[in-house]
Amino acid sequence: MALEPCTEISTPTINTPDKLVLKERGQREVFCGLTGIVWLHRKMQDAFFLVVGSRTCAHLIQSAAGVMIFAEPRFGTAILGERDLAGLADANEELDRVVDQLLARRPDIGTLFLVGSCPSEVIKLDLAKAAERLNQRFFPKVRILNYSGSGIETTFTQGEDTCLGSMVPVLPRSYDEPSLMVVGSLADVVEDQFQRLFDKLGIGPVYFFPPRRAANLPPIGKGTKLLLAQPFLSETVRSLMARGATLLPSPYPFGIEGTTAWLKTAADAWNVSQEQFEQAIAPAANRAKIALERYRQVLSGRKAFLFPDSQLEIPLARFLSRECGMELVEVGTPYIDRLLMDSEINLLPEGTALSEGQDVEKQLDRCREAKPDITVCGLGLANPLEAEGMATKWSIELVFSPIHGYDQTADLAELFARPLERRKRLTV
């Protein structure tokens, strides 16, 4: 993906103090981007996600989402067989056949994502061409898009980035009318809260991307200002900017401080007066403060260690340290995009140990040595660490819970306080 910024972007001018970033390579205990499907299929209910990959891919999705029982599945895997690999079967014809079958069975599908995986990338199966070809047959009834969720290219939440990225070229063009686009999947309830706040601030029109139905695509153009709700959308943001939109760099709306900064960024772009701004946010911000206090007392002074997982680590570490009073031992993240992360890194306390990438065994050694009060890590590590006597907060939940905005601030803190509270309660 070309990374050339559009001429109108003002590069962030904040002075970035050089923080020590430990770059590590080795075994990475992370998900691949295919897991994005697990929440994207719920966000966009008229979409279907067809992974083109191996049994391993199918197994991953099944294991991740299989605990829910589906009457009508919204994702599936076209499994590559030996014939496809040997070139005996025309993989493209096979794919067309699978898609025909699927769309015949499921006339309710409005958008079909062909999702690339490690095997399909390694054998260079051209899904972009396939999508184009299938579009000729099915569009406008069904739109077919493609993106990669492979582990060799994407880590966990980056799957949402590549998915949204694939939708950018087909967004309708809006001309110069100013509008705000909130980018990144949010829980429906959070979306509604933000919409109400933007209404109060007189900011509009506001579009949320991804939309709740893949068919309702938001328009984009030179008047579009981008406010990111999620920090892992590097590719999407750059493609949106390539279509003329302007990025409003901001901290992310986690916690009171993050949410205020985030809203303020939009308010400034809309020239909302300070007075109006404060009036609009006061009720929500005040009650968030009261609600947070309970958990701040539990968390304050405790040590946190964050393993890399979703790229949410830096904003969350900022929240934990500045608003909950926690001490940060190490903040690991799979990938740091300075364009999207500088506003957050600047808020981290001086001397925070940041690490990018992973060598899981060494990181575990550091973690054990530091004896943190709470370790934020994936499910592959959580139970084993608990068995070693360490309290953990499994990180995937942070992607699946409404944690953005004022009214979720206490809920967010509670997610970290809960494992501590639970340990206190259990006597056996």
Added chain:
Amino acid sequence: MRIATGMEGVHYVLHAPQGDTYADLLFTMIERRDRRPPVTYTTFQARDLGGDTAEMVKTSVREAYERFKPQVMLVGESCTAELIQDQPGSLAKGMNLPIPIVSLELPAYSKKENWGASETLYHLVRTLLLPVVPKAGTQRPKREAHIRPKANIIGATALGFRCRDDIREVMKLLAEIGVEVNVVAPMGATPDDLKRIPDADFNICLYPEIALTTCSWLQRSFGQPIIKTVPIGVGATRDFIAEIGKVAEIDVSEALARSQADTLGNWDASRLSSANNPNASRLPWYSRSVDSTYLTGKRVFIFGDATHALAAARIATEELGFTLVGIGTYSREFAREVREVAKKHGLEAVISDDYLAVEAKVAEAAPELVLGTQMERHIAKRLGIPCAVISAPIHVQDVPARYSPQMGWEGANVIFDSWVHPLMMGLEEHLIGMFREDFEFAEGHMSHLHTAPSQENRHEVTREEMGETAQKTPINSQVNGSSNGQIPATGNSNQAVLTPVEQAVDGLTWSADGEAELKKIPFFVRGKIKRNTEKFASDRGINTITTETLYEAKAAIGK
């Protein structure tokens, strides 16, 4: 991985892309293991592909050896690594580590999980035992009469369906008949344990999908006979004991006699307090008690791995009195055995790993109960049919904290409870058949399961019952969800689809009265009755099905 994780002292280096570590979760979450699986992944990424991925393998092998100091190392590749062909096994062997390296060739694009586990166990056992295989033709020395026979229990792995408790239950059975357990493998075994396998008099092939290849090799190499009966179900457990008696030349008649005599529902203080009194199964008595009469002839569809499907078929038909209306497996290696059982019941076995094919067969058979895997739960939900899980693949709820074997006497108790539970209780079944306009206990309601239809649905059902909509709409256009793939407009995805009614056969229509009458049939047999009636009508050239046709068909065909 299931072999390595089940064992101690074995480490597995897996050449795999970033992201494949998700497999760790199967063990740490689904099985809730308290340790990380002994697996090191190379986790290569796109940028590594241009470089030396082979070097990554070597680094991983070296570091894994130094950190974990295993007794044996397995080296293999995942589906993606298979495409880039780094030959990790040979690379590792060339590194001269002071431990045995087992190189695994597991063709991911043609073979599957059970095959992989079976091959891994076979290669591991073979590597360790090849040096001590006696010369061909050597006779196994006969066990002296006063020494108790020893058995290996082979096949239990990590992530197996109820392996943990099955082993305990089988060990209890063996203790009861005076057989000692030599090695349990791979679950819980170390490489040193595997080296003791030849000490046993015979091998119990507990999970043929995993263990048969290994047991056959042991039989050829060390002359150890194989116990092939899998003790799932009361009858199978008795056969299992009898088979061991024959192979080990011991008297098991007492245990068999007790299993016959001691199955009644009565129990007293002496039975409860006697610590060494083994449990006999309650299934035979429970199944004979009159409360179970309504289970007679319930139509059941069975799908799973071959071992569990075959066992389930026997239990369902011989021990619970169900009627088998479909059976299948995804274990192609054991397709023949499953086909034989299917044939015995006048059925054609479904040998497939395509869940849509299974779904089509389930819909066609219109069973009242589905016994299957996690996947069949989806199918059953869609078709609104009660379901119980009998085989892997499973999810976390099927690795319960409580003791829940499938094998042996207690296993049969567990099976009785879990298969009968999803069915509607007898009294409710009667009452719903009689009084169809109850405001609380509506169509498809199973009050013991909290599966009440939503308020909204209930009103719809009531309106239809009152004939408001039924007059106007032919049945095949108001049916949601089934073979025509329409999604219910209301999309109440957390609700079971209540009526598994399919589109009418071409050229047939249901008259309003016929349709209304059909709806009076209890929902769990309605699909079957509808199909029978349509077949009856089309065989006789009847175009419009009326109430009369329905009852004529019922009289001609039966339920």
